[in-house]
Each structure stands twice: as C-alpha cells, then as structure tokens.
Amino acid sequence: MRFTKMHGTANDYVVVDCLAASTPADLEPLIRAVCDRRRGVGADGFVLILPDETADAEMRMYNPDGSFAAMCGNAVRCVAKHLRDTRRVDSREFVIRSANRRVPIRVLQESAEQSRIEANLGSPRFAPNEIPTTLPAGADGLVRQVSLALPPGTASIEAVKVTCLSMGNPHCVVFTDTLPDRSVDHAEVLRIGPAIETASVFPERTNVEFIEVVARGHLRQRTWERGAGETLACGSGACAAAVAAVMTDRADRLVTIELRGGTLEVHYREDEGQVLMTGDAVTVFEGSWPE
Numbered sequence: 428m429r430f431t432k433m434h435g436t437a438n439d440y441v442v443v444d445c446l447a448a449s450t451p452a453d454l455e456p457l458i459r460a461v462c463d464r465r466r467g468v469g470a471d472g473f474v475l476i477l478p479d480e481t482a483d484a485e486m487r488m489y490n491p492d493g494s495f496a497a498m499c500g501n502a503v504r505c506v507a508k509h510l511r512d513t514r515r516v517d518s519r520e521f522v523i524r525s526a527n528r529r530v531p532i533r534v535l536q537e538s539a540e541q542s543r544i545e546a547n548l549g550s551p552r553f554a555p556n557e558i559p560t561t562l563p564a565g566a567d568g569l570v571r572q573v574s575l576a577l578p579p580g581t582a583s584i585e586a587v588k589v590t591c592l593s594m595g596n597p598h599c600v601v602f603t604d605t606l607p608d609r610s611v612d613h614a615e616v617l618r619i620g621p622a623i624e625t626a627s628v629f630p631e632r633t634n635v636e637f638i639e640v641v642a643r644g645h646l647r648q649r650t651w652e653r654g655a656g657e658t659l660a661c662g663s664g665a666c667a668a669a670v671a672a673v674m675t676d677r678a679d680r681l682v683t684i685e686l687r688g689g690t691l692e693v694h695y696r697e698d699e700g701q702v703l704m705t706g707d708a709v710t711v712f713e714g715s716w717p718e
C-alpha cells in the first residue's frame with residue numbers, strides 16, 4: 428500500500444490514493460497498526476481518496492482507533508493538495524465529498540511542500556438529534572452553555588458548561604472563561620476531554636474543543652478528538668469553536684484561531700449558513716506499507 432504522509436496545522440494523516448489503486452481490505456486493524464506512533468507510521472487519522480460521481484473526489488477519514496468520521500477539516504485540505512500535486516484537478520477550485528457534505532475548495536497558494544487552502548465546510552447543525560446529543564436545547568433550539576456533570580473525581584470541577592453543534596461531525600465546545608483557571612494552557616484537557624468524549628449524552632461520542640477568547644477576532648484552542656485523544660489541531664473543531672463563539676456572543680464572525688500546531692482563519696458566514704476555514708496543507712514524505 429503506497430501512502431503519503433501529510434499534515435494540516437500539525438494534525439497528521441496517512442493518505443492513501445485509491446483513485447487508480449484498489450481500496451485496502453480489512454481496514455480497522457490496518458488503520459490501528461499504521462496510525463500507531465511507536466509501531467507504525469504514526470498519525471492522527473487515516474484517509475482514503477476515492478473516485479466520486481458527484482464531486483472531483485471522495486474523502487473517507489478514519490480515526491486512529493478505526494472509527495469513521497464524516498468530516499475532517501485538516502484532512503480535506505491535505506486531500507485537496509494531493510489532488511493538485513498529482514494533477515487530478517486542473518483548476519484551483521474544485522469539490523471534495525466527505526460523507527453527505529460537498530466541500531468546495533479554493534487553493535490560494537501552492538508549492539510542492541506546502542499549500543494554503545480554503546475549504547468551505549458548509550452549514551453548522553444545531554438540532555440535538557443532528558449533533559447528536561441528548562442534552563436539552565433551549566427555546567431557540569440551541570444547545571448553548573448547558574451544564575454537563577463530570578463523573579466524580581474527573582477534574583477539579585464537578586460540571587462544565589458546554590455548547591454543542593455538528594459540522595458534519597459532533598463537537599462540544601468548552602470556553603475556558605467558565606473554568607477555574609481561565610487559560611487554555613491550564614485547562615484539564617486530558618481529564619475533562621475523555622470524560623466528555625464518552626459521556627452518555629453523546630451517543631456517537633464527541634470531539635471536545637477547549638477555547639480561550641483572547642479578543643473578539645482571536646481565539647486559542649486545544650482539542651480532545653474523538654477516537655484520537657489530544658491532537659495539535661482540529662479543523663472542523665476550529666469551525667465549531669468559531670460558530671459557538673458567535674452563538675454565545677464571545678467573538679465576531681471572522682476569527683484567527685491559534686492552535687497548538689498552527690493557525691487557522693475561520694469565517695462564519697452566518698447569513699449563508701457557511702463556515703470557511705483557511706490553513707496550510709503540507710506533504711511530509713511518501714512511503715509504502717506491506718499489506
């Protein structure tokens with residue numbers, strides 16, 4: 428199996444091009460082995476690029492635990508770069524499908540090593556059954572700043588306030604101004620993250636975004652990803668954070684988000700119900716894995 432190791436804001440992926448090759452078999456054990464950081468290649472996710480009848484290509488993204496994710500903002504930029512580098516698309520504007528979402532792409536700058544790419548992740552979804560969560564929505568239908576109890580002994584606090592939405596995949600946003608120590612650096616990400624990810628109110632588990640608001644146009648983020656643990660960045664999580672910050676009147680619709688692995692620009696075009704994310708996509712190396 429030939430693959431390309433890539434990353435977007437240090438969220439790293441093993442990308443397998445199946446446009447002209449067969450799709451690997453017995454995926455779950457393969458993904459777990461390849462993504463293992465000590466015994467395998469090491470990655471935050473495993474990505475297949477497949478032919479598609481309705482878009483220029485399909486992206487299928489899997490977490491290191493083998494679970495499928497319907498959206499991945501950082502991987503979609505990597506897939507876009509790969510499609511350009513391998514000359515599968517002639518134009519700098521094209522469309523990638525991920526599950527039931529079409530993601531319009533604009534390549535803003537490109538080189539063999541690194542490109543800068545805008546991806547339109549589409550509409551946020553707010554209804555609890557679409558997230559999905561059993562947490563209650565308010566009269567406006569939003570799961571906004573709802574109290575979620577943590578299992579006893581999890582962290583120094585008993586409950587957190589959460590704002591939830593879907594960007595195709597589920598996100599639960601915790602603003603660090605509601606935590607005892609208001610800095611994202613001190614947020615108990617490794618304790619609160621897994622407790623929220625697996626809380627019974629999220630039947631499909633959830634990604635957890637810890638957000639510090641520096642200014643109305645500047646957020647800092649740490650991420651606990653479903654099926655991956657703490658990662659250095661999450662693109663769909665950055666989009667969810669920007670939307671949640673607007674929902675709670677903490678930020679404007681155009682924000683710079685500083686993640687541990689780099690910076691993303693997110694524009695929430697609320698009137699059109701679109702969330703645009705811009706960031707890097709980097710090719711690291713190519714390799715092969717014995718099947």
Ligand SMILES: N[C@@H](CCC[C@H](N)C(=O)O)C(=O)O
Pocket residue numbers: 438472490495496497498499500501502596597634652653654655658660661662663664
């Ligand atoms: N890092 C990604 C999201 C990957 C999928 C996620 N862990 C999930 O299970 O939904 C991103 O950049 O969006």
